[in-house]
């Protein structure tokens with residue numbers, strides 16, 4: 001996946017406003033602070049320099065994960081055409097760019113962000129872009145009793161920054177504001193998945209339809225074996241980012257966990273591929289999450305149509321069982 005050229009150019013211009021040594025230092029400090037932060041204890045972005053560093057360091061990856069998740073939502077509901085979007089903890093606006101790329105139907109966006117420095121960067125990046133009108137609201141979402149009703153409500157890499165005691169009430173406000181779909185993305189770590197599972201349980205209590213990744217509302221079979229559900233999106237690293245990170249690889253793989261809850265609909269698939277398919281000569285092994293638990297299936301070349309589907313499938317795709325040939329792995333690998 002590539003960043004939209006207009007976003008890449010806007011980031012390049014932004015990065016050029018700061019001395020590169022200071023930017024590198026700020027990015028390193030920020031990334032250490034993020035790694036050391038505990039749940040609900042988010043590191044502050046204290047200055048414009050740090051906000052630019054955040055955008056340069058993280059925005060390509062968070063954009064890519066959000067874009068991948070929005071594609072899953074569009075797959076699940078091809079007729080979903082949101083006009084109103086609410087982006088909670090918008091940061092530098094990755095979700096806005098990703099949603100605008102997915103849904104040309106968007107007409108107005110509210111970006112809620114409590115840290116003024118990063119909101120300013122988000123605003124600056126979007127200033128000359130071909131994006132729907134955005135209202136930037138500098139506010140703490142926890143201080144707002146009511147949120148504007150929106151077709152698409154997004155919380156990208158934010159929920160884990162909310163202190164655990166405040167999460168259920170926030171989620172109920174978010175769900176109340178959701179006219180269409182609520183999308184949450186978190187880091188693809190055991191903690192990120194646990195955060196998503198907490199939100200999933202709350203939303204199921206409120207009769208939300210879980211569209212993805214789970215093809216069911218039963219307990220998570222990965223969590224039951226001490227594993228965690230996550231996916232990955234490869235994204236090209238712009239030159240400024242390779243310099244900033246001192247990284248030679250022209251891409252990075254962003255691991256993420258996610259949840260799409262909707263007002264209507266049912267899971268569009270009866271299985272989800274939860275690991276990279278393993279291809280051998282003449283057979284492909286798939287690990288699939290289903291309502292009946294984890295299934296480890298082997299599809300052979302002789303299976304014709306199923307073989308073609310398996311060959312074209314990737315980690316994160318849906319899988320229609322017909323029915324699966326369970327070779328007995330319902331436990332940890």
Ligand SMILES: C[S@@+](CC[C@H](N)C(=O)[O-])C[C@H]1O[C@@H](n2cnc3c(N)ncnc32)[C@H](O)[C@@H]1O
Nearest residue numbers: 062089090091094113114115140141156157161
């Ligand atoms: C890790 S950043 C993610 C930014 C953006 N959503 C993205 O995906 O790149 C989390 C953002 O959420 C914001 N945030 C955290 N708690 C918040 C709250 N209670 N109200 C508003 N914003 C909040 C932070 O200030 C920060 O900008």
